[in-house]
Amino acid sequence: MIELRHDWTREEVRRIHDLPLFELLDRARAVHRSVFADNEVQLCTLLSVKTGGCPEDCAYCPQSAHYETQVQREPTLDVAEVVAAARRARQAGATRFCMGAAWREVKEGAAFDDVIDMVREVKALGLETCVTLGMLSVEQARRLKEAGLDAYNHNLDTSPEFYRSIISTRTFDQRLATLGAVREAGISVCTGGIIGMGESIDDRCGLLVKLASLTPHPESVPINALVRVEGTPLAALPPIDPLELVRMIATARVLMPRARVRLSAGRTELPREAQLLCLFAGANSIFYGDRLLTTDNPEPDQDSDLLQSAGLVALAPAS
Ligand code: SAM
Ligand code: DTB
Ligand code: SF4
DSSP states (O other), X not given: OOOOOSOOOHHHHHHHHTSOHHHHHHHHHHHHHHHSOTTEEEEEEEEEEEOSOBSSOOTTOTTBTTSOOSOOOXXXXXHHHHHHHHHHHHXXXXXXXXXXXXXXXXXXXXXXXXXXXXXXXXXXTTOEEEEEOSBOOHXXXXXXXXXXXXXXXXXXXXXXXXXXXXXXXXXXXXXXXXXXXXXXXXXXXXXXXXXXXXXXXXXXXXXXXXXXXXXXOOSEEEEEEOOOOTTSTTTTSOOOOHHHHHHHHHHHHHHOTTSXXXXXXXXXXXXXXXXXXXXXXXXXXXEOSSBSSSSBOOOHHHXXXXXXXXXXXXXXXXX
């Protein structure tokens, strides 16, 4: 029996995070193998259904209207285009389709009605559905649930203290409130964060404490390495050491045994051995497809090779 705890302290988490690497890997692997089939990786495909022009000032984000980046503001995609992309993703082997909108929050109206239709139609293809639309109310979450939404992504991003130096236009508590609305509507919670934004190791542990304090634990925890985008305030930061990502993933795995931990943004800069080490350490999902929302992801062929080279298999659709 694995114990699920929600009361980890930052010190305890730091001790786990800082274990000798092989000891940390052993602990994470033991937890991972007690919950999941060892060689299965879920493939998720992302699509930006509304790109750019976002009023929030998230310092990492190329879609914020506060920064001059290559990303152009675009209208919401047609439902038919989104469904066609979802069909292609399913054909390529993805079992989860995640639609993102560069919104501060969900507003009632035609655009939200369209997203509701997207969810309904993508769900009808037999894919798991996930959306990330910014803040939302319980009522809006209920409408999404009714349409067939499986999961809502809304990241805590970093520790409550460091959060303030990354985003000024909304608070950490507002993020928690949205996650509460998602949970209340019976939608599964996808929430994680980003490393490489200049935060300390304690900040990373602080984020993990907050994620693990959610009761129940989030079903899905994306761990992103910052994609450093020209024009954003974080563009000139140094890249992370890949082993930092390995440690972050392994610690998340120990704290949240049943969560699907997702090796998310930042893989184009990670050597394949480092990616495999992340999957060894407890990640069991990747984004599959050559684009994330607005930035590059490895080519599908490369990813197929990556999995094959290690004898990993893509998670089959739930029957
Ligand atoms: N606007 C919505 C929101 O922020 O909740 C949804 C879309 S937003 C792009 C989803 C998540 O992508 C962010 O919370 C952040 O964690 C991640 N993200 C955005 N830009 C990133 C970057 N440059 N590198 C790594 N992760 C990033
Ligand atoms: C998450 O944690 N990572 C994904 C997904 N949730 C929505 C988004 C990554 C975005 C990377 C930057 C971009 O492509 O715009
Ligand atoms: Fe907007 Fe989301 Fe980007 Fe923040 S992360 S600027 S809320 S699109």
